[in-house]
Amino acid sequence: MAGHSKWAGIKHKKAIVDARRGKLFTKLARHITVAAKEGGGDIAGNAALALAVQKAKDASMPKDNIQRAIDKGTGAGADAANFETVMYEGYGPGGVALLVEALTDNRNRTGSEVRHMFSKHGGSLGEPGSVAYLFDKKGVVVVDSEKHDEDSLMVAIEAGADDIEEDEGTFEIITEPAALTAVRAALDEAGIAYESAEVAYRPTVRTALDEEGATKLAKLMDALDDNDDVSEVHANFEVEDEVLERVFG
Numbered sequence: 059m060a061g062h063s064k065w066a067g068i069k070h071k072k073a074i075v076d077a078r079r080g081k082l083f084t085k086l087a088r089h090i091t092v093a094a095k096e097g098g099g100d101i102a103g104n105a106a107l108a109l110a111v112q113k114a115k116d117a118s119m120p121k122d123n124i125q126r127a128i129d130k131g132t133g134a135g136a137d138a139a140n141f142e143t144v145m146y147e148g149y150g151p152g153g154v155a156l157l158v159e160a161l162t163d164n165r166n167r168t169g170s171e172v173r174h175m176f177s178k179h180g181g182s183l184g185e186p187g188s189v190a191y192l193f194d195k196k197g198v199v200v201v202d203s204e205k206h207d208e209d210s211l212m213v214a215i216e217a218g219a220d221d222i223e224e225d226e227g228t229f230e231i232i233t234e235p236a237a238l239t240a241v242r243a244a245l246d247e248a249g250i251a252y253e254s255a256e257v258a259y260r261p262t263v264r265t266a267l268d269e270e271g272a273t274k275l276a277k278l279m280d281a282l283d284d285n286d287d288v289s290e291v292h293a294n295f296e297v298e299d300e301v302l303e304r305v306f307g
Contacts, residue, residue: 083275086114087127088161092141094131107255108239116255135168147173147189150181150293151274153269155189157259158282168287175285179278192294193259196220197238199231199245200253210250217244226299228253232260261294270303272297279306 089110097104101111107128114124128134144165145238146158162168201211203224211222211229218237223230233241235257242250242255267275275295282291 082117082300083114083119083123084286085161086117088108088121088128088141089122089289090124090127091131092113092143092161094128095141096131099128099132099134105236105239109235110241112242113256144168145186145190146183147186148176148181148183149189150176150278150295151179152265152271152295154265154267154271154275154293154295155192155261156181156278156282157190157193157292158288159292160285160287161289162287168285171285171287175278175281179281180274181278190282192263193261193292195235196258196260197233197235197241197256198258198260199233199238199241199255201229201231201245201250202253203227203229206250210248211245213244213248213250214241217241259292261292262296264296266296267301269297269301269305272301276305 067213069212078105090107090119093104093107099107102253103107108180111124111128114127141161142163142165144162146160146169148156150156158172160168160172173183175181197217199214203234204227206229208222208224211231214222214233217240219231219233220237221232223232231245231252232243232273238255238257242252245252272295275293279291279293282288
């Protein structure tokens, strides 16, 4: 069965495609704006902003775009930000639990659209808390195990990482969200390349799907991803590696 790291890799590839279309930049800018609004525009003193800016840099977002998003959040831009963070919870095809993170300036509009997408694709939107308990919010850094051995990753533990888990072809470095920036900096300083580094909701239990169920779930997740207000979609599905590549790749 496919682990989190392979799915993280597929999401990373999709993000590159989205960035080329310009679609991803809008969502990344919103994250930067909200982080700057809530914690100020100083990257060094605002961990949430530092993570948002780093994610934007990973997607090759231009520096001018990043600065405009920060200025908008602090009120220095043409208009102040009115976005708020909303989390939606529900179940998709096959009983897969879904957490949907959104940044919206109209909670009613976004809620209605998310509910419609769940219903249209064989899912159901739940109440707050209905599936969140099935996930842990963690920082996750994925490293290719063919390029680096576990001993070389001890710098991450020294920098505050909680654990290193081995999956097929990869290592997953697990951190508390607040420690991700420091762990990433330690890896950069040690010259250790990584495939992705993000704050994610990791499933504590997984729901197995066959190819038919995975195909239905992929349609729901794609529809959610295509919504401008949705920033991240987390799911606790598990499928065979070849099905994951074929359906979600």
